[in-house]
Ligand SMILES: Nc1ncnc2c1ncn2[C@@H]1O[C@H](COP(=O)(O)OP(=O)(O)OP(=O)(O)O)[C@@H](O)[C@H]1O
């Protein structure tokens with residue numbers, strides 16, 4: 001039996017002034033699936049993610065959350081973020097920022113426990129009280145992931161979040177994501193240029209090319225195919 | 233010194249101002265709004281001058297001008313690229329208007345000086361009360377929207393992703409800032425207001441690494457500056473804003489030096 005759909009893209013198209021990025025994209029993403037989004041630089045992966053997040057209004061078609069938008073809680077780790085060396089907050093405080101709502105200014109005990117749990121799971125426990133501005137690129141990426149996960153999302157979007165990580169850390173993080181994917185049916189959209197990683201972790205892929213998109217079970221994705229896509 | 237009513241009023245006002253500036257300052261620094269704060273204080277000068285011209289209390293003129301212009305500035309330059317140039321133009325316009333209003337009002341130069349540089353003796357018990365109400369309003373709103381404001385100020389990208397209404401937050405914050413500027417200008421003057429709204433928080437950033445910690449430290453630094461500034465001014469008869477400016481600047485440079493030492497080792 002197939003799982004219930006969580007996200008449906010219907011005839012989706014985005015055109016920047018004089019510059020079509022993609023068009024007529026149809027895609028159904030079901031609960032618990034792990035999608036890799038691949039394609040060469042500038043083909044529109046980030047644009048697609050931002051459209052999914054309703055940060056960009058599509059030129060054609062629509063993005064629908066199922067059964068409805070209230071049921072879908074998104075965690076997003078964007079490709080770029082400006083945290084400079086001067087940035088004062090600790091890892092712990094930064095992760096806690098995502099706990100919003102009409103609540104007291106300070107975090108409740110339960111909320112502090114949530115933060116602690118996710119810091120432990122992402123391996124940030126030891127440096128939790130260090131300013132994030134002084135952390136390494138990889139440690140920052142972990143903190144971004146931890147922040148996205150702290151509210152227990154059911155759809156996680158990673159935009160090249162592992163690009164700056166060393167192979168061991170990369171595997172650690174994706175192991176965590178796949179564990180949440182398996183145990184909690186967390187749906188994952190993973191934008192990446194790393195085809196072996198995509199093959200190792202995902203169940204499906206979506207490849208964007210300037211001439212259209214291709215999708216299917218991950219077995220159908222090969223490095224050659226992505227290179228060919230680049231040559232079109 | 234506390235036997236004089238005006239000194240008691242000045243200390244009460246100074247304490248309120250220090251608390252407001254410590255809290256708002258942390259957000260001003262996180263949102264990179266020092267420059268805009270400076271502009272708002274110049275607009276405040278213009279508003280006070282207009283108040284004098286129209287026969288109102290200067291604070292009311294200030295409130296009118298800063299609140300209206302904060303909304304306009306927010307619309308005009310929500311994103312940072314255009315912000316500096318646009319705000320420079322606006323501030324030039326407002327300073328010019330302030331000078332015009334003062335000259336139309338036929339007030340002497342000492343009136344202008346006290347608006348620009350603040351004064352200790354001019355604060356009545358009624359003023360203190362109005363400042364208290366305005367400050368409580370600011371604090372209440374910050375309290376209610378605290379988690380959203382904190383997220384948006386310290387991680388704008390994350391807050392947008394979360395779907396927080398960041399534009400509404402930004403305008404709300406600007407209005408709160410306008411109120412704070414008007415309140416704080418009563419004692420340090422509109423020219424030096426940004427000192428209390430930026431320096432204590434900028435200093436605190438080097439020593440505290442949680443939002444709450446930064447606020448507490450910024451309040452303490454602002455209180456130390458305001459209290460000692462008032463005392464020194466009382467004793468020496470030199471202007472209070474000079475002392476406050478000097479003290480806060482020294483704190484800031486100490487923090488910078490400390491930071492240098494930390495990173496050098
Ligand atoms: N706001 C915008 N206005 C105009 N054009 C844009 C805008 N954002 C992106 N583009 C263009 O849309 C195209 C797709 O950009 P996008 O960032 O989605 O690529 P990407 O697939 O994520 O690339 P990368 O692998 O480098 O991250 C690019 O040609 C880019 O220049």
Ligand SMILES: [Mg+2]
Nearest residue numbers: 045046047079
């Ligand atoms: Mg991208």
